[in-house]
Amino acid sequence: xxxxxxxxxxxxxxxxxxxxxxxxxxxxxxxxxxxxxxxxxxxxxxxxxxxxxxxxxxxxxxxxxxxxxxxxxxxxxxxxxxxxxxxxxxxxxxxxxxxxxxxxxxxxxxxxxxxxxxxxxxxxxxxxxxxxxxxxxxxxxxxxxxxxxxxxxxxxxxxxxxxxxxxxxxxxxxxxxxxxxxxxxxxxxxxxxxxxxxxxxxxxxxxxxxxxxxxxxxxxxxxxxxxxxxxxxxxxxxxxxxxxxxxxxxxxxxxxxxxxxxx
Ligand code: DGL
Numbered sequence: 023x024x025x026x027x028x029x030x031x032x033x034x035x036x037x038x039x040x041x042x043x044x045x046x047x048x049x050x051x052x053x054x055x056x057x058x059x060x061x062x063x064x065x066x067x068x069x070x071x072x073x074x075x076x077x078x079x080x081x082x083x084x085x086x087x088x089x090x091x092x093x094x095x096x097x098x099x100x101x102x103x104x105x106x107x108x109x110x111x112x113x114x115x116x117x118x119x120x121x122x123x124x125x126x127x128x129x130x131x132x133x134x135x136x137x138x139x140x141x142x143x144x145x146x147x148x149x150x151x152x153x154x155x156x157x158x159x160x161x162x163x164x165x166x167x168x169x170x171x172x173x174x175x176x177x178x179x180x181x182x183x184x185x186x187x188x189x190x191x192x193x194x195x196x197x198x199x200x201x202x203x204x205x206x207x208x209x210x211x212x213x214x215x216x217x218x219x220x221x222x223x224x225x226x227x228x229x230x231x232x233x234x235x236x237x238x239x240x241x242x243x244x245x246x247x248x249x250x251x252x253x254x255x256x257x258x259x260x261x262x263x264x265x266x267x268x269x270x271x272x273x274x275x276x277x278x279x280x281x282x283x284x285x
Contacts, residue, residue, distance in 0.1 A: 043239060076105040099141070215285045
């Protein structure tokens with residue numbers, strides 16, 4: 023059946039990180055209904071090859087389209103950087119995607135650096151590197167891959183101190199560096215802002231303001247739905263959850279993250 027304005031919006035991430043974008047969507051567009059698909063059985067994507075990320079992503083998005091979604095929200099920076107063109111080329115529904123919030127971070131005045139912390143894949147991918155080059159002073163940006171963070175978040179770890187060993191490793195080369203902003207370039211990281219703040223306090227100097235692209239993405243979704251005359255006048259923020267992982271474990275985590283306080 024062809025999707026209509028009453029059909030749900032499909033939200034995709036490799037795992038539970040996209041719940042941070044879904045929350046923003048639920049708050050900003052409460053008259054929509056949603057289907058969330060987390061590829062938890064295959065996360066993290068960030069340590070995988072480009073071919074693997076593309077084929078896993080396309081499989082998940084085909085599934086959401088087959089469930090009748092009228093639009094797709096790619097709530098995964100890694101998938102966006104890797105294969106947003108292939109997704110758009112294949113799907114005949116509108117596709118909106120999250121991207122690292124480099125622009126607002128680079129607009130912040132200061133003499134310090136902007137740290138862009140993301141998955142290994144994102145920090146290496148051409149689409150992301152091209153975005154970096156479009157910033158006013160690309161050399162102000164330091165790309166820091168953070169392998170390991172997503173694995174722990176997928177296991178349900180959120181305590182700030184539980185990430186100390188990983189941040190000690192990532193930030194060792196930048197001890198005492200002056201940093202104006204830190205871009206959370208992976209949707210999972212929104213749930214561990216306290217761990218980022220703690221790491222900044224232990225290793226860095228400067229404002230270290232945290233940035234993410236979630237609000238901008240959801241505003242773009244609203245705009246795209248309007249432009250395609252697909253905005254739902256009477257949805258009820260209903261969310262159906264699907265996962266490729268252990269349903270009971272991830273449904274519990276999903277529900278907890280929908281309610282979890284984000285600092
Ligand atoms: N949440 C994802 C992102 O925004 C990907 C994490 C992963 O699977 O490595 O990049």
